[in-house]
Amino acid sequence: MxxxxxxxxxxxxxxxxxxxxxxxxxxxxxxxxxxxxxxxxxxxxxxxxxxxxxxxxxxxxxxxxxxxxxxxxxxxxxxxxxxxxxxxxxxxxxxxxxxxxxxxxxxxxxxxxxxxxxxxxxxxxxxxxxxxxxxxxxxxxxxxxxSPQFQDLSNEAEARWRLVETAWELRISRALVAVEHDPEMELLFTFDGKRRRKNVTSTRDALNGYQKGYCFYCFEEIHLDKQVETFPDVDHFFPHTLKQYGLGPTIDGVWNLVLACKDCNRGIGGKFGAVPTERLLARLYTRNEFLIGSNHPLKETLMRQSGGNHTERQSFLQDFYNKAWAILIHQWEPPEKREAQF
CATH class of the missing domain: 1.10.10 (Arc Repressor Mutant, subunit A)
Incomplete structure (x- = not known):
């Protein structure tokens, strides 16, 4: 557990x-x-x-x-x-x-x-x-x-609106709508009934609200304005390098994407190729449950990627964690810059 x-x-x-x-x-x-x-x-x-x-x-x-x-x-x-x-x-x-x-x-x-x-x-x-x-x-x-986060609320509402209307516009079963991540463009996208790609919204805009405007790891404030220093990175919780060890392609799933400040993702003492601690794994589970609670169509995407119920999703994360730790050996957790926000 x-x-x-x-x-x-x-x-x-x-x-x-x-x-x-x-x-x-x-x-x-x-x-x-x-x-x-x-x-x-x-x-x-x-x-x-x-x-x-x-x-x-x-x-x-x-x-x-x-x-x-x-x-x-x-x-x-x-x-x-x-x-x-x-x-x-x-x-x-x-x-x-x-x-x-x-x-x-x-x-x-x-x-x-x-x-x-x-x-x-x-x-x-x-x-x-x-x-x-x-x-x-x-x-x-x-x-x-x-609130310092007020400036980002419009982006979050727009991203949520785009996700909801995409499910309606495709006119197919919500359970069949899969949201995928384009790492180069940092966009969430899906496919219509003819398998044509449909860009939905910015990955950052879609995820920021579920992290309440804070870095996933240290709870430093992050903002969606590209011109500010606190503009976050889109990070793979389980490092992308695990793909070469046979743990892909699910590693690119929304379940494994978080927003991180630059210090945590690539600064001195940052995560890089290490595995976050189990305490952070529990935080990932909580964040994913927020996403599942949102419906339209992130719920179905997350459930398809990580499990149909709470027990299955906990087992999926723990199993993935055990495999990743055995491969990468090193664990990582930064000091928190403020009290836990989620």
């Missing part, structure tokens, strides 16, 4: 990421609303009227419809049809905004905070549509804005 580290109380950032990464999705409206809030960046107490929210909200949906026409499991949607009409130049911008105000927010505002059939403890807005025609921003969203 893998050892497990003590848990910590979920933060405001955890609550936001829970909404984006783990909420059940039958339409993509929750992603559009999240992206709208992040873009508008309102302050505590601000009232966002639907007519002010609608243009930004509709913009995100129309942009995604250009790349993936299916934005939900429902067979039809009058609101999405209005967005399509705008994209095809058969309706005006005013028509689009009016349709968004009338139809675009019917369910998403009620369901936004819901994860696993219950609302998260931290609410980011209150519904005041009946009295004032909009939503009231709470202190929690202002605190979210103050």
């Amino acid at each position: 893998l050892p497990f580290e003590p848990s910590r109380k979920p933060t405001i950032e955890d609550n936001w990421r829970g909404i984006i990464l783990f909420g059940q999705n039958t339409q993509s409206y929750k992603f559009a609303l999240a992206q709208s809030l992040l873009e508008l960046n309102p302050e505590d107490g601000d009232l966002l009227r639907l007519e002010d929210l609608a243009p930004v909200y509709a913009k995100h949906l129309t942009e995604h419809l250009k790349n993936a026409d299916k934005q939900g499991v429902a067979g039809s949607s009058k609101f999405l049809d209005a967005c399509r009409s705008y994209n095809s130049d058969t309706s005006t911008y005013s028509d689009l905004v009016n349709a968004t105000v009338q139809m675009g927010f019917k369910n998403v505002i009620d369901a936004f905070h819901r994860v696993n059939r219950k609302d998260v403890p931290y609410r980011f807005f209150e519904d005041e549509r009946k009295t004032l025609g909009g939503i009231r921003i709470t202190e929690n969203f202002s605190k979210l804005e103050e």
